[in-house]
Amino acid sequence: MLTYILRRLGAGVLLLGVVTMVTFVIFYVVPRLAGQTPQQLATMYVGRAPTPAALEATVDRLNLDQPVILQFWEFIKGIFVGAQYEFGGRVVECSAPCFGYSFQNYQEVFPEIMARLPVTASLAIGAGVIWLVGGVAVGVVSAIKKGSLFDRLAMGVALAGVSLPVFFTGLLALAFLVHAWNIFPTPGYTPLIENPWQWAVGMILPWLTLAFLHAAQYARQTRGGMLETMGEDYIRTARAKGLPERTVIFKHGLRPTLTPIVTIFGLDIGLVLGGAVLTESVYSLNGIGRYAVQAIVQSDLPVILGVTLFGAFFVVVCNLVVDILYAWVDPRVRVAR
C-alpha cells in the first residue's frame, strides 16, 4: 500500500509539473507564436493606457524579452519562493506561493483566490452531494425497474439533462422560479458560519442547477453499469444461494458499478472546485470562476493565469485522493501496475 501511495504521489507531482508547463506555454509562448512583441504582451500585464516607460519596465520585470527557458525558471521560482516586482518606483512583494500579481488592482492573486474559495467550495460540495446521491439513486432504481414508466421518464429527463447547458437552466430558473413566480429567493452567498440557513437558502438554486447536469450523466452511467453487472454470473449465484434481493442489489450489484463512478466523481468535483465558471457567472456568485471571467473583461492576465493554475492543481489533487481511496477500497488496484 505504501509503495502504491508513493508511486501515485510521484505521478501526481509529475502531473503538476506538466500542468504548470502547459499553463506557462499558454500564457507566455502562445502569444509569442501569435506574433506579439514583448511590448504588446506587456500591455496585458499593466493597466489600460500605459506609458512607453511603464511598458519597458514591465517587459523587464517579467523578463518578456528574455529566452523562454529563463521566463519559465522565473515563473517556477515565483511559485516556490515568491517574487518581487518593481512597480512605479516601489517594490511589491508577491509571497510564495506566488500565482501572479495583478498590476491593475494592485493585488496578489493567490490571497484573492483563497478569499473566494469558500464560495466555490460551498457550491461544489453542496452540488456534488446532490448529484452523486441523486444520480446514483435514480440510476439504480431505473436499472432494477428497467422498462417501467419510472425508468423511461427518468431516462428521458436525464437525456434532456445532458443536453441542457448550465447557463440555460440557470437563466430559466432566474427568469421563472425567482422572478416571475417568486418560488425561490434571489441566489447569493452568505458565509456558512454567519447564518447557516441563509447560506443554504441562497445556494439552493445554484446547487440544483449544477447538480442537474451531472446527476443526469451519473444516472445514465449507473443504470448502464447496473444492467451490465446484474447480468453477471455471480449475481445469479448470489440469488441462487437465497440471498435477499436487497443484499444482491446493494452488496453485489451496486459495488462494482460504483467504483468507476467514484473515479469520475473525483475528477468532476476537482474540476468544479477549480472554478464553476458557468454557474458562478449565471448567478453572479463571487467564486473563483467568476474571478477569472471578470479578469478576461479587464484583460488582467495574471489573474487568469493564477486561476488556471489553481484549477489545474485542484484537479490533480482530487485525482490523487481518489486514486488512493480507490486502492484502499479495491485491493486489485494496489497489485496491478
Add this chain to the structure above:
Amino acid sequence: MTAPGSETTESADPEVVASSGRADTANRSLRQIAWQRFRRDKVAMGGAIVVVLLILMAVLAPLLTRFFGYSPNEFHQELMDPLTGGVLRDPGNPAGGLDPLGGISPQHLLGLEPVNGRDLFSRIVYGAQISLLVAFGATVLCVIIGTILGSLAGYFGGWVDTVISRAMDIFLAFPLLLFAIALAGVIPDGAFGLEGNGLRVALLIFIIGFFNWPYIGRIVRGQTLTLKEREFVEAARSLGASNRHILFRELLPNLVTPILIYSTLLIPTNIIFEASLSFLGVGINPPTPSWGGMLSDSLQFYTTSPHFVIIPGLAIFLTVLAFNLFGDGLRDAFDPRSTD
C-alpha cells in the same frame, strides 16, 4: 421485467429470436442490418431529421432570413420600450406596457432582441451557422488527432502507448474550460494571418479540437488493440506488409464506423463547449450572432424579456438533443450485441 414495447427485445424463448434473426440477416452486410435497425428506431430517426433540417437551416441562412425575416443586424428600436429595453405591446406607446411574447408575430417569427430590436429569427438562423461550423470543424480536428494518436498507441504498444495514453489521461483531467478561456484570452485580435471573426472561428475550432481529441483517441486505441489481433492483420503481416500498409489499408477501414458513431456523439459536446465560451465572452465577437452570446446578453434582461432567454436556449437544447438522439441511435444500431 421487460415491459412490452421496450427497445431491447428479451424474448422468453431466445431460440426463436436467434433462429429468426439468422434467417433474416443471412444475406445482409452489417451496414445494411444497422440501417434497417436505425430506420425502425423512431426516436433516432427524429433526431436525424432534426439534424438534417438544422444543417439546411444553417446553409440556407441568407435565403431564409430574406424570406421570413429581417437581416440579423437590422435595428428596430421604434418597437422597443426605451426605459426597460423590452418589446412594446403597442409600438411607440410606452404606456401600453410590454408584449409578454417579446414581439413574436408573423413579421418577427421569434420576436425581437431587447433594446436594439434585432430580429431573433435571423439571429438564431445565423447563429446556427457559427455553432455548427465550429462544432463540425472541432470534431474533424478531434477525429484527425484522435485517430492518428489512438491507432499509433494501440498498434505499436510499448512506450508509444504509454506516452500517448498518459497524454490522454492528462488532457481528460484538465480544467478544459479554464484553459480554453485562457487561450482565447491571450490571443490578440489579429494573429496567424487571420483577423476578426475568421480568427475567432479558427481559434474556437482549434481550442475545442485540441482539448477534446482524447475522447476519440481512447475509442480508436481500444478498437485498434482488439483489431490488431485478428487474423486478417496477421495474414497481411505474414505477406510482408509494412506497418504503414497495415495501419492505413487494413486497420483504418475497420475503424471508420466507430469513429463516425463517436464523432456524432462528440458534436453535441462541442456545440455546448462553443456556446459556453461565447457565453463567457471569449467566443465569437459581436455583432455576429451566436447562441451562447445571446444567452449572455439575456442575463441583463430576463426580468423584462424572458423570451430572450428561452429562444436561444431552446436552439442550443434542441440541437444538442437531436445530435445526442441521432448518435445514440447510430451506436445502438451498429452494436453487435443488440438483438434485432
